[in-house]
Amino acid sequence: MVRPKTCRRVHGEPNCTVFKPAGIPSAALEQVTLAMDEFEAVRLADLEQLYHEEAAKKMNVSRQTFGRILENARKKIARVLVEGLALRIGGGVVERVEVRSFTCGGCGHIWQEPFGTGRPAACPSCGGSDLFRSDCRNP
Numbered sequence: 605m606v607r608p609k610t611c612r613r614v615h616g617e618p619n620c621t622v623f624k625p626a627g628i629p630s631a632a633l634e635q636v637t638l639a640m641d642e643f644e645a646v647r648l649a650d651l652e653q654l655y656h657e658e659a660a661k662k663m664n665v666s667r668q669t670f671g672r673i674l675e676n677a678r679k680k681i682a683r684v685l686v687e688g689l690a691l692r693i694g695g696g697v698v699e700r701v702e703v704r705s706f707t708c709g710g711c712g713h714i715w716q717e718p719f720g721t722g723r724p725a726a727c728p729s730c731g732g733s734d735l736f737r738s739d740c741r742n743p
Contacts, residue, residue: 612640612641612663613664614699617700618643622693623690624689625688630690634690636680636689636690636692637692637694638680642676643693645673646678656671656674704717705737706735707735707736708732710734711729713728713730
């Protein structure tokens, strides 16, 4: 019997939901869909550079499930880049977590923290303490 899928947490929305090669009409392109949990896995592993165990906790899944989600996402992204396809981001069963954005005044790193977790003590990138709230869509 198949185990029910746990709700995956995502901590933000993509700024853009469709990417395509320049100069080719959308109607002429095959489209690949990257689910929101796949987008979140790529964000956590590749952009935030979190260990899989830590990223899995943030998404409310096991480390093994996180690895499978990330592997599927990377295959889709590679296919889009290699074959010149369109990429649409969206869909999937997810729980959106309200977040606050912070910027490090020292190194410029921007990251998000869930509401209710308190003010971060240090930048996760450089360890600096010169932090301020920001809107990551308009840094």
